[in-house]
Amino acid sequence: MRIQILGTGCAKCRQLTANAEQAVRELGVEVAVEKVEDVREIVKFHVLSTPALVVDGAVRSTGRVLAPAAIKELLGR
Amino acid sequence: MSTTIAEPARSGAGTPEAGPPPRPARLAAWLAAALAAWTGLYLVIEPAAGFVTHRLLGLPADTHVGSAVAFFLFEAPKVLLLLVLVVFGVGVVRSFFTPERTRAILSGRRESVGNVLAALLGVVTPFCSCSAVPLFLGFVEVGIPLGVTLSFLVSAPMVNEVALVLLFGLFGWKVAGLYLVTGLGIAIASGFVLGRLRLERWVEGWVYESMRQGAGYEAERLGFAGRVAKGVESVREVVGKVWPYVLAGIAVGAFIHGYVPEGLMAGIMGKQSWWSVPLAVVVGVPMYSNAAGIIPVVQALLGKGAALGTVLAFMMSVIGLSLPEMIILRKVLRPPLIATFVAVVATGILAVGFLFNAVL
Numbered sequence: 105m106r107i108q109i110l111g112t113g114c115a116k117c118r119q120l121t122a123n124a125e126q127a128v129r130e131l132g133v134e135v136a137v138e139k140v141e142d143v144r145e146i147v148k149f150h151v152l153s154t155p156a157l158v159v160d161g162a163v164r165s166t167g168r169v170l171a172p173a174a175i176k177e178l179l180g181r
Numbered sequence: 182m183s184t185t186i187a188e189p190a191r192s193g194a195g196t197p198e199a200g201p202p203p204r205p206a207r208l209a210a211w212l213a214a215a216l217a218a219w220t221g222l223y224l225v226i227e228p229a230a231g232f233v234t235h236r237l238l239g240l241p242a243d244t245h246v247g248s249a250v251a252f253f254l255f256e257a258p259k260v261l262l263l264l265v266l267v268v269f270g271v272g273v274v275r276s277f278f279t280p281e282r283t284r285a286i287l288s289g290r291r292e293s294v295g296n297v298l299a300a301l302l303g304v305v306t307p308f309c310s311c312s313a314v315p316l317f318l319g320f321v322e323v324g325i326p327l328g329v330t331l332s333f334l335v336s337a338p339m340v341n342e343v344a345l346v347l348l349f350g351l352f353g354w355k356v357a358g359l360y361l362v363t364g365l366g367i368a369i370a371s372g373f374v375l376g377r378l379r380l381e382r383w384v385e386g387w388v389y390e391s392m393r394q395g396a397g398y399e400a401e402r403l404g405f406a407g408r409v410a411k412g413v414e415s416v417r418e419v420v421g422k423v424w425p426y427v428l429a430g431i432a433v434g435a436f437i438h439g440y441v442p443e444g445l446m447a448g449i450m451g452k453q454s455w456w457s458v459p460l461a462v463v464v465g466v467p468m469y470s471n472a473a474g475i476i477p478v479v480q481a482l483l484g485k486g487a488a489l490g491t492v493l494a495f496m497m498s499v500i501g502l503s504l505p506e507m508i509i510l511r512k513v514l515r516p517p518l519i520a521t522f523v524a525v526v527a528t529g530i531l532a533v534g535f536l537f538n539a540v541l
Contacts, residue, residue, distance in 0.1 A: 112509065114311035143314050143512050144387065152280035152319040153312040167280065167307060168414070 105179070108138045110146045111155035119169045120155040127175035205405045212409065223262055230254035249439025256431045260350035264343070264420055264427065271305070271342040272415030276408040278305045280316055287333070288323040292376050295329035300368035303336030304361075310338055310506045317513055321388060328376020334510075335526055336368035339501030343423060344472035351434065351480060359537070360493060367497070367529035374525050383518035423473035430477035437484030457491045458534035462527050465498030469506075475499050490537030497530045 107124055111117025117139075124137045140146055140158075149158060153167030157175065164178050230251055234240050240247035283306045287299055308316070313334060320330040340361060349357035403411065475496055482492045507519055514522070 110315075112311055112314065114309070116309065116311070143318075146315055147318045150319065150322075152284060152316050153307065153309070154315055167309075167312065169418075 105133065105135050106138070106158075106160050107135055107179075108140050108158040109155055110140045110149060110151060110158060112143060112146070113141055114154075116169050117155040120157065123170060123172045124157065124175050126172040127179060130172065131176055131179060133179075208406055208409060219262065219266060223259070226258050226262075227255055230258075245439040247439075249435045252438045253431055253435035256351070256434065257428055260347065260427055260431060261420070261424060263346050263350050264423070265416055267342050267346045268419045269412040269416050272412035272419075273408045274305055275307045275415070276403055276411040278302065278307075280306055280308075280312075280319070283333075284320055284323060284325070287320065287325050287329060290325070290329065292326050292328055292373065295326060296332040296369045296372045296376070299325075299329045299332040299372065300336040300340075300365045303333045303368060304340050304342075304365070306333075306337060308337035310503070310509065313506055313509050314512055317510070318388060321384070326376055327381055327384070328372045328374075330372075331375050331522060332368045332372025335371055335501060336365060338503075338506070339368065339497055340364035341472060343419060344496070344500065347427065347430070347472060347476045351430070351476070352483070356489065356493075360496075363493070363533045363536075364497065364501075367501075367526065367533065371522075371525045371529050375522060378521065380518050380521060383515040383521075385513050385515060388513050423471065426471075426473035426476060430473070430480045433477045434480040434484060437481060455535075457488065458494050458531055458538065461491050461495035461534065462498045462530055465495045466502045466523065466527060467504045468499045469503040470499050472496075472500050488538045489541055490534040490539075493537060494530050494534030497533070498527065501530070502526055 107128065109117060109121045109124060111120070121137055121139055128135055128137060146154065146156075149156065149163055151163055151166045155169065156166040157164050157170060157178070159179065170178070233254055234247060234251040235242060238250065240250055242248060242251065283302045286302065287295060290298060317330060317334065320333070321327070345357050345361055348360050479492055479496050482495070483489065502523055507523065510519060
């Protein structure tokens with residue numbers, strides 16, 4: 105599994121990264137949460153608002169800070 | 182908010198954090214009860230503030246401290262309640278206007294109509310200046326004209342529900358209405374002018390090169406419960422962030438209300454000094470603050486006799502144009518375009534400031 109957080113480094117992006125890390129820890133899976141901060145890389149995912157959560161290359165959420173529980177549910181599916 | 186009630190609930194369409202979605206009828210009953218409680222609280226504020234100040238604390242209304250305390254105890258709950266209601270409502274409305282849908286509405290529009298639509302959509306589309314670049318690219322990608330995109334980027338941060346509620350709560354509907362209408366006017370006009378200037382060559386080359394049609398992100402479909410959850414989420418996020426600024430602003434206002442004589446600032450920032458508007462814009466543009474953060478300053482300036490046009494110009498330039506946003510946009514726009522953008526928008530703000538100082 106590959107988890108990426110798209111965002112240029114604002115407070116919301118950091119919060120989403122922290123929540124994703126917590127979700128991963130609670131699920132007990134060995135996977136690093138990658139941060140994508142370069143704008144040129146971010147636009148390749150065609151998102152219109154950040155922070156965005158990408159799981160295995162698919163955009164799963166944009167423009168909002170999901171709670172750890174919501175991220176766990178996304179990852180579990 | 183009648184649209185939310187009319188929205189048919191789709192089964193199983195709750196947000197990820199909501200778990201199984203509550204039954205729409207039960208949720209509607211909850212909302213009605215919350216609205217009734219809200220109205221009751223709103224009606225009880227004024228007598229309660231008077232009772233606490235004059236009876237419990239024993240402060241007579243005609244003293245400085247009595248008038249300041251009564252003002253604070255009335256205004257603080259009133260503005261916070263208004264903020265909760267409006268932010269909730271806007272949160273629900275915004276769940277209909279995702280950036281993706283706004284882009285779909287704007288693509289294929291001519292300029293002029295496009296500028297007007299972009300400015301209006303800027304008010305209701307959720308936007309954070311840290312998303313300015315992906316949004317800009319996403320708009321340009323589907324062929325939305327540069328000027329139309331810029332209309333959106335002016336209106337989205339400048340004309341927002343927090344600014345409007347605070348202006349309405351503290352200074353009345355006339356000031357809030359003026360801010361809404363002139364803010365939209367600036368966004369429409371400056372986007373139109375910038376579009377006419379043919380500035381596309383100052384967009385960084387890679388923007389047009391990297392354009393390709395791709396399957397964008399499809400937002401999840403939300404039911405009634407999902408939209409209500411969005412409203413609650415934005416209340417938690419927005420009100421949770423801005424309440425200290427709001428209380429600070431009202432405290433400043435209360436102090437001025439009780440203690441400071443009228444007209445202290447009139448000499449420097451009053452109508453008589455024409456240079457006060459340009460000065461307000463020059464000071465305001467590099468500053469960065471959200472609408473709530475700037476309200477204490479606005480409250481202090483107006484309370485001490487500064488002219489309304491000057492103060493509105495200051496507020497618009499602080500929240501509409503900011504150095505951090507320009508630095509972010511520098512990644513896609515070259516300096517001549519950024520400079521022209523700032524100059525055109527600042528000119529619009531100047532015009533608004535002068536207009537109000539002249540007619541009011």
